[in-house]
Amino acid sequence: MSLTKAILDLRAILGKENVVTAKEDLLCYSFDATAGMPEHLPDVLVTPLSVKQVAEVVKVANRYKLPVYPRGSGTNLSGGTVPIRGGIVLSLLKMNKILEVDPENFVAIVQPGVIIQTLNTTVAAYGLIYPPDPGSMATATMGGSVAECSGGLRGLKYGVTRDYVMGLEVVLANGDVVRFGGKTVKNVTAYDMVRLFTGSEGTLGIITEIIVRLIPAPEARKTMLASFKDLTSAGNSILGIIQSKVIPATMEIMDRVTMETVENHAHVGLPTGAEAILLVEVDGIPEVVRREAATVRKVITRNGGTVKAAADDRERDQLWAARRAALPALAQKRPTTILEDATVPRSKITDMLLAIQDIGRRYKLTIGAFGHAGDGNLHPTILTDARDSEEMERVHQAVDEIFKAALAMGGTLSGEHGIGMAKARYLPWEFGEKGVQLLQKIKEALDPGCILNPGKLIPRGEGQV
Amino acid sequence: MSHYHDLSAVEEQITSCMRCGNCQAACPYYRETGSESSVARGRIRLARAVLTGELKYTPALAERFECLTCYACNATCPCGVKIDKVLLAARAAMVREGGTPALKKLMAIALKNQRLLDLGFKTTARAKGLFLKPHPAGGLSPRFPLGLELRRVVPPLSPKPFRGQVRESVPVPGAGKKVAFFTGCLNNYVYPSTSHAVVEALTKSNVSVLIPREQHCCGAPLVINGVIDVAEEMARSHVDLFSGLGIDALVVACGTCGESFKRKYVDLLDGAPGYANRARELAAKTYDIGDFVCNVAPFDRKRLREVAMKVTYHEPCHLGRGLGVTAEPVEIIRSIPGLDFIPLKEPNRCCGNAGSFSFTHYDVSYNILKRKLTDVAGTGAETVITGCGACRMQLEDGIAQEGLGKKVFHTAEILALALR
Structure with a gap:
């Protein structure tokens, strides 16, 4: 049998200890952090130690026509690492x-x-930071977050992962090793291959080395929590702050459903009776931070909001506790938590929040909305139970509607989680048939045998494995 | 039916796992292996496979449920899944399906039969020269592989167990409270000085102490390894023994033993006629020594003499995350004049001992210990204070092997020293 031969070849390359075939272990790699995805057992788990070994594994995969599913910590939220067709x-x-x-x-x-x-802890000694800060940063790997192009809480001011990737080493589908980019700030040599592979979700190549840009750590920061009696005032404050030429590092919103759940769960002292809260943090040079904080406060007050500012780090932690508790609190309410990341231009954030509330009402679902309001990246979170098939049917319909609404407002399917398996079927809605065909051509050019992360991102016509 | 008897009792816990993977950052075992089958998220998936019949018992599957049982995953889980319950339930299910492995059977027989255990420990204490040789840094190293790694440094067994050295009742005239002291195995056989210190700290806090000689192993090593039937017998025997004493409290000097009385017996005897209620009553009056002398019968702070020593504190998993005793040991240390207390960076990270886990996974256990020792060395402390005999054994092993020349004491010993 060819699989048995493939495993022998893999053992010869990696040593016995780095080739795992016990079902007890493989089952733990049949899923990732994405809710509501089908699972699939891989045939074998390999753990290479060098780029050379990665390339050799890819060659074995080609020889035996086995799919290769690259994986870091498996914390993505798009089904990106589920080995849906078995293989490696x-x-x-x-x-x-x-x-x-x-x-x-x-x-x-x-x-x-x-x-x-770990990278951030290491560069902190030099007074530097690596800004992308996805919620999973304590567990997620650099390779995974570059492949998924993760965002985070500081996206509004600092951008996302792609804004910090300067160079890559990649193993291609035929086992060739290529390098693009480097340490220079300016680099317009040929096509921007670094950006092609950043966010390619493991479908075009396997990232084996990453050169990232670092920036000086901000000297000061000021954190404020604002509560509002209605969503529109919160939305107007978001716009007002930016229009006043202040770009906060973080501007997070939480709707009433989320707040009530957080308060019941964690008792962090959130304002009762509010319809929305904003968590705003400005950072940078102390003098600028002072001025920007004053502007933020003025805009919020003008819009009828109430501001609570943190006097010190301890109070800052208290304000952040509510935001950090959002997902855990929602997750504990029902067995299944469907977390989406539909994103709209920030001028549409109020419309999007209202649309989510309306969708929740129409499909009789509990949907909490929280997220990165400043960059329009919301996390509508549907609380449900995967064992209830009737309710899950309504969940799927609601998710469809959420994406339709976001696209109608000039938004996008995914702000930071990626497409993977979870959103592949929606891709034509945003790209159109011709756009999807272009994606397919790129995929076929780089991975003609379709062995790299098959079943992800590209909706169809990706060849057979 | 508790989760020890029926895996389906933890079905809700299993479904509540949202698979975010946050447990990876907390798990000391995963940090060493990087394998999804050694971290909570993966193991919960395996437990589900057992529950649905997707996977049947194999020795390999049973092994996947073994871990440090340090509860670090519980503390970090955003969904509040009681992961320890899932794993203990799965281990019990594995023993039900596949039987008890030979080594664990031997352990069960020895722990159940206290006289046999006494005899074993005594024989070993006397015959130690045959099997063990002195280590240059103190302690003993095995001469032959006896199920112990040859490089391991173990403390000598006490020639006479603590419970054979003391009277069963140590009354204090006009005592405010009467307690029973549950010594636990390590404080009886290996560290009698800890037990003496506990009795001293209690009596000097105006508390009469009973030390029933009939007591035996609490059964935690069996529960942790899924051997439920024997553990249940031991639970019954202890409920019988301690319920009849008319005591105000049961005091332990080991988080693991404390958890047996506080939680495990309650679950093991859930619904057992004549036992369930008494187990709950006993649980309600179980205290760790640090908790007891801080909050129930406060020690006399005016009596404390100066102890000049630079110390740090390692928080045992079962004492801190298990019993919730986190502030009290530090409060005791801070109250003693002269003690220069330098906290660890990660005081509550597991030391790697985890009882029988360190016998079966010594390499992993030692690597975890090394991280702890780096933290200890960073404080510059000459003495590590901790509240658990197993942590102490582990720390002493590493300190000897690495030539760090530091001492380890139980919190009660430092308190007793300051009260002397």
């Missing part, structure tokens, strides 16, 4: 070295298995 799960967790921190050029070079937080 390729874990990059043992390639986890920070190869260089270069404080003169403000860059770091890392292997894909480095945990985001």
Whole structure:
């Protein structure tokens, strides 16, 4: 049998200890952090230690026509690492070295298995930060977050992962190893291949080394919590703050459903009777932070909001506790939590929040909405029970409507989670038939045998494995 | 039916896992292996497979449910899943399906039969020269692989167990309270000085102490390894023994033993006629020594003499996350004049001992310990204070092997020293 032969070949390359075939282990790699996705057992789990080994594994996969599913910590929210067609799960967790921190050029070079937080802890010693901060940063790997192009809480001011990736080493579908980009700020040499692979979700190549940009750590910050009697005032404050030329590092919103759930669960002292709250944090040079904080306060008050500012780090933690409790609190209310990330231009944030409330009412579902209001990236969170098939049917319809609403407002399917399996079928809605065909052509050009993360991102016509 | 008897009792816990993977950051075992089958998220999936019949018992599957049982995942889980319950229930299910492995059977027989255990410990204490040789840093190293790693440094067993050294009743005239002291195995056989210190701290806090000689192992090693029937017998025997004493409290000096009385017996004897209620009553009056002398019978702070020592504190998992005793040991340490207390960076991270886990997974256990020792070395403390005999054994092993030249004491010993 060819699988048995493939496993023998893999053992010859990686050693017995880095090739796992026990069902007890493989079952733990049949899923990731995405709710409501089908599971599938891989045939084998491999853990290479070097780019050479990654390339050899890909060659074995080609030889035996086995799919390859690259995986970091498996914390993505799009079904991106589910080995839906079996084959090889390729874990990059043992390639986890920070190869260089270069404080003169403000860059770091890392292997894909480095945990985001580990990188931040390391560069903090140089007074630098790596800004992308997805909620999973304590567990997620650099390789995974570059492949998924993760966002985070600081997206409004600092952008997302792609804004910090300067260079990549990638193993292609035929086992070739290529490098693009580098340490220079300016680089317009040929096509922007770094951006092509950033956010490619493991469908075009396997990232084996990453050069990232670092920035100086902000010297000061000021955190404020504002509560509003209605959604429109909250939405107007978001716009008003930006129109006053203040770009906060973080501007998070929480709707009433989320607030009530958080308060019942964590008792963090959220204002009762409010329809929405905003958590705003400005950071930078102390003088600027003071001025910006005053502007934020003025805009909120003008819009009828009430402001509570943190006097010190302890009070800051208290204000943040509510935001951090949002997802856990929602998640504990029902067994299944469907977390989406439909995103709209920030001028439409109020319309989107109202649309979500309306969809929740029409489909008789509990939907909490919270998220990164400043960049229009909301997290409508549907609380349900996967075991109840009638309710799940309504959930699927509601999700369809949420995406339709976001697209109608000039938004996008995904602000930061990616497409994966979860949203592949919606892709034509945003790209159109011709757009999807272009994606397919890119995929076919780079991975003609369709062995890299098959079943993801591209909706159909991706060849057979 | 409790989760020890029926895996389906934890079905809600299993479905509540949202698979976010946050447990990866907290789990000391996963940090060493990087394998999804050694972290809570993966194991909960395996437990579901057992529950639905998707997977049947195999020795390999049973092994996947073994871990440090340090509860770090519980503390970090955003969904509040009681992961320890899922794992203990799964281990019990594995033993029901596949039987007790030979080594664990032997352990069960020894722990159940206290006389046999006494004899075993005594024989080992006397015959130690045959099997163990002195280690240059103190303690003993095995001469032959006896189920112990050859490099491991173990403390000598006490030639006479603590319970054989003391009277069963240590009354204090005009005492405010009467308690029973449950010594636990390590404080009886290996660290009698801890037990003496507990009695001293209690009596000096105006508390009479009973030390029933009939007591035996609390059964935690059996529950943790899924051997439920024997553990249940031991629970009954302890409920019988301690319920009849007319005591105000049951005091332990080990978080693991404390949890047996506080939680495990209640679950094991849930619905058992004549036992369920008494187990709950006993649970309500079970205290760790640190908790008891801080909150129930406060020690006399005016009596404390100066102890000049630079110390740090390692929080045992079952004492901190298990019994919730986190502030009291630090309060005791801070109250003693002269003690220079430098906290660890991660005081509540597991030391890696985890009882029988360290026998079966010594390499992983030692790697976890090394991280703890780095933290300890960073404080510059000469003495590590902790509240658990197993943590102490682990720390002493590493300190000897790494040549760190530090001492380890139980919180009660430092308190007793300051009260002397």
